[in-house]
Amino acid sequence: xxxPVLLVNSVTFAVKGQDLLKKHGxxxxxxxxxxFKAVGGCGYGIMPFGDPQTARNILARGGVKVLGVTQAEVxx
Amino acid sequence: xxxxxxxxxxxxxxxxxxFAVSNAISNLGGNPGRxxxxxxxxxxxxxxxxxxxxxxxFGLDAPENVIFTQNCSHALNLVVYxxxxxxxxxxxxDLEHNSVYRPLAWLAKQGIIELEIVETSLVDPWxxxxxxxxxxxxxxxxxxxxxxxNVTGTVLPIKAISQLAHQRGALFxxxxxxxxxxxxxxxxxxxxxxxxVPGHKGLYGPSGTGMMLCGCDSLLEPxxxxxxxxxxxxxxxxxxxxxxxxxxxxxxxxxxxxxxGLRFIKNKGIKRLYAHDFDLINLFxxxxxxxxxxxxxxxxxxxGWASSVLSFNLKGRSGEETAQILxxxxxxxxxxxxxxxxxxxxxxxxxxxxxxxxVGAFNTPAQVLQLCETIKxxxxxx
Numbered sequence: 001x002x003x004p005v006l007l008v009n010s011v012t013f014a015v016k017g018q019d020l021l022k023k024h025g026x027x028x029x030x031x032x033x034x035x036f037k038a039v040g041g042c043g044y045g046i047m048p049f050g051d052p053q054t055a056r057n058i059l060a061r062g063g064v065k066v067l068g069v070t071q072a073e074v075x076x
Numbered sequence: 077x078x079x080x081x082x083x084x085x086x087x088x089x090x091x092x093x094x095f096a097v098s099n100a101i102s103n104l105g106g107n108p109g110r111x112x113x114x115x116x117x118x119x120x121x122x123x124x125x126x127x128x129x130x131x132x133x134f135g136l137d138a139p140e141n142v143i144f145t146q147n148c149s150h151a152l153n154l155v156v157y158x159x160x161x162x163x164x165x166x167x168x169x170d171l172e173h174n175s176v177y178r179p180l181a182w183l184a185k186q187g188i189i190e191l192e193i194v195e196t197s198l199v200d201p202w203x204x205x206x207x208x209x210x211x212x213x214x215x216x217x218x219x220x221x222x223x224x225x226n227v228t229g230t231v232l233p234i235k236a237i238s239q240l241a242h243q244r245g246a247l248f249x250x251x252x253x254x255x256x257x258x259x260x261x262x263x264x265x266x267x268x269x270x271x272x273v274p275g276h277k278g279l280y281g282p283s284g285t286g287m288m289l290c291g292c293d294s295l296l297e298p299x300x301x302x303x304x305x306x307x308x309x310x311x312x313x314x315x316x317x318x319x320x321x322x323x324x325x326x327x328x329x330x331x332x333x334x335x336x337g338l339r340f341i342k343n344k345g346i347k348r349l350y351a352h353d354f355d356l357i358n359l360f361x362x363x364x365x366x367x368x369x370x371x372x373x374x375x376x377x378x379x380g381w382a383s384s385v386l387s388f389n390l391k392g393r394s395g396e397e398t399a400q401i402l403x404x405x406x407x408x409x410x411x412x413x414x415x416x417x418x419x420x421x422x423x424x425x426x427x428x429x430x431x432x433x434x435v436g437a438f439n440t441p442a443q444v445l446q447l448c449e450t451i452k453x454x455x456x457x458x
Contacts, residue, residue, distance in 0.1 A: 010306040010319050011109035012140045017123040019414070032112020040307040063138055067315075 003074055004052040005031050005045035006059065007038050007067040014044035020062040021048055021055055028055070035070040047072065078443050079408045083226055083254060083385040083434025085276045085283060091337040094446065098281055100332040107325055119328055126320070126335035134271055134289055134340055135262035143321045144331055149175035151272035151288035154321055155220070155249050156180060159270075160297030166191040167208065169232060169235045170422050171225040174415040176251050180220070189217075193418065199375045201233040202432040208237050215330070216246040223224030223255035224232035224383035226372040227419040229357065231259065231381045238267035239442035247292065253277060254383050257341050258350060262292040271295075278384075279341060280437070281334030283325055290317060298323070319409040340437075349437055351386035356435040356444050363448040364388060373430050379426050387414075387423075387430035390454065402431065405450050409433055 008014050014030045021028045028048045035045070047057035056066050081089045106115030108123045127139040138242050145151040156179040160166065166180055170193050184191040192393070194211045197203035208219070219241040222300065224231045234250060241248040249270035252261060256271075257278030263271055269292040273286025290296070298313045302323035306313050314320050341349065358377045364370045373387040390398045399411025412429045420426040435444070 010304070011120045011129070011312065012124060012318055013316075015121055016139060019124070019128070030117060031113070034389040040309045042110075042305055053154050063140075 001074055002071040003047050005047045005070050005072045006052060006056055007035055007043065007045045007070060008059075008064055008069065009039075009043070011044050013064050014046055016062070017046045017059050017064040018060055020064065021046070024058050026050055026055055026058070029075055031072050031075060035068065038068045038070060043067075045070065045072070047074065051056070077408050078439075079405055080433045080439065080447065081408045081410050081445075082277070082430055082436035082439070083414075085411050086278065086280050086436045088438055089333075090336065090340040091195045091284070092340065093280060093282060093333045096336040097333040099327045100329040104328060104332065105175065106110065108328060109319075110325070122335070123326060123328065123331055125329050125348070126338065129335060129338045129342070130287055130289065133341065134256075135264045135266075136168040136289050136291055137264075143315050143318045144288070144326050145286040145288055146284055147286040148251065148272050148274035149275070149286075150287050151177055152220075152249075152251060153179055154296060154304050155218075155270045155272060156183070157299050159218060159247070159294060160189055162188050163190075164188075164216060165192065167192045167194055167211045167221075168218045169194050169196045169204075171196055171222055171223040171227070171230065171232070171419045172220075172416065173222065173253060174249060174417070175253070176220055176222065177418055191390035194421075196230070196232060198228055198230050201236070201381070205233055205236050205240065208240050212240055212244040212246065214278040215282060216241070216244055218249060218362075220249040220251070222251040222253070223259065223261070224385075225282050225416070225419055226385060227387050227414050227416050227423070227432065229254070229377070229383040229385045229387075230374065231255070231383055233266070235266045242267055247294065251443050254385060257337075257346070257421055258384050259355060259380075260346050260350075263289060267316075275330065275334040276336065279334060280298075280337035283382050285330040285334045285363070288321070289358075296321060300324075317355045344437065352437065353435050354379055356380065356384050356439055356441065357382060357384055357425045357433070359441055359444050360385060360433055360435075360448060363445070364451070365445055367448075367452055367455060370451065373425065384436065385432055387425075387432050389428070389430055390451070391427075395425070395431045401454065402447070402450070405454075
């Protein structure tokens with residue numbers, strides 16, 4: 001099953017984003033290289049549980065830039 | 077040996093610091109930011125937690141603007157070489173350590189920048205501010221100064237200097253080598269654009285750790301370039317922190333140890349730790365001022381205006397000799413110029429240096445009194 005992934009700049013922003021979402025009660029997972037091209041090579045994404053737009057808004061307010069949205073399989 | 081060289085590096089460290097370093101070696105095998113497997117992610121999480129703790133301690137909103145470095149000198153060099161451009165003017169104080177003075181003096185010698193050294197007062201912050209105000213009449217790119225002198229322990233009026241700098245359009249950077257973990261620092265409240273700190277002194281972390289915290293929008297030019305685990309397809313370094321200034325694998329074990337040092341500071345509370353240090357330095361001063369044959373190189377400590385170090389000499393002895401004599405009696409103090417020739421020029425001790433006591437969280441009044449009694453006996457013998 002695939003889910004939306006919010007692509008971010010680096011692992012620091014991925015962990016920061018996950019931390020921000022957790023504060024808002026949204027569980028998430030960090031995904032590596034969800035879209036190799038979109039992040040310009042190696043990179044990370046955040047797979048939020050629930051509405052990706054809500055998660056995106058929370059990230060934007062917290063200073064985490066979302067580079068794009070892609071889909072990925074839910075990691076084990 | 078009773079350790080009084082906490083101005084150079086703190087000892088002992090809280091036991092949890094050693095445990096965290098050992099735990100990182102044994103259990104955190106992954107490379108943060110270089111993989112997606114659980115071990116790499118756990119390491120990344122640990123590193124982020126320390127960034128976040130540091131940001132909270134120093135009043136910085138963005139944990140990503142905490143850049144891990146090898147030490148405070150490294151952090152200062154990131155600012156100096158990453159920010160300054162040809163024709164820039166920089167103002168520093170006359171109490172600076174070589175980690176501030178040398179990189180700037182080199183740039184000045186190359187004709188790249190203009191450097192002005194401001195005269196401070198060891199007793200009157202007002203006079204210090206007047207000197208900075210005068211120096212800032214000319215257009216200045218950066219004011220960089222120590223928060224607390226590593227020779228005299230004098231604390232500079234950082235917040236007011238910052239206001240002067242910003243009024244004149246200059247950025248403001250602080251060398252927190254002798255104040256981080258010792259005095260309260262709130263980057264937002266104090267208007268600090270760049271804060272450079274060691275991890276192994278007042279923050280009680282391991283050697284080989286330090287941080288540069290960026291509190292403004294400036295995107296510093298990297299001093300080193302290389303792999304960051306991000307934007308790997310592009311030639312240029314990323315245009316975001318911390319990756320822009322952190323190439324190569326970070327010192328994971330050191331950072332984990334530093335995290336526990338930060339936790340120690342948070343749990344104890346800076347106010348409490350400072351009160352402890354101040355009481356010890358004041359005790360030493362009050363005893364020494366009544367001793368014949370001692371030369372003290374700082375005014376009477378005033379709460380909030382004195383850090384946890386103080387310089388002195390046995391009369392007729394150099395700093396190295398004084399420290400050596402005390403070492404033979406079982407006390408670890410540092411003697412010499414303390415890498416701060418400007419401060420010694422100001423004190424008139426460039427030819428002989430000073431001995432320096434540096435107290436820390438694990439020193440006790442009894443230890444200070446033992447040192448005082450030993451010095452007194454030495455003088456009585458003379």
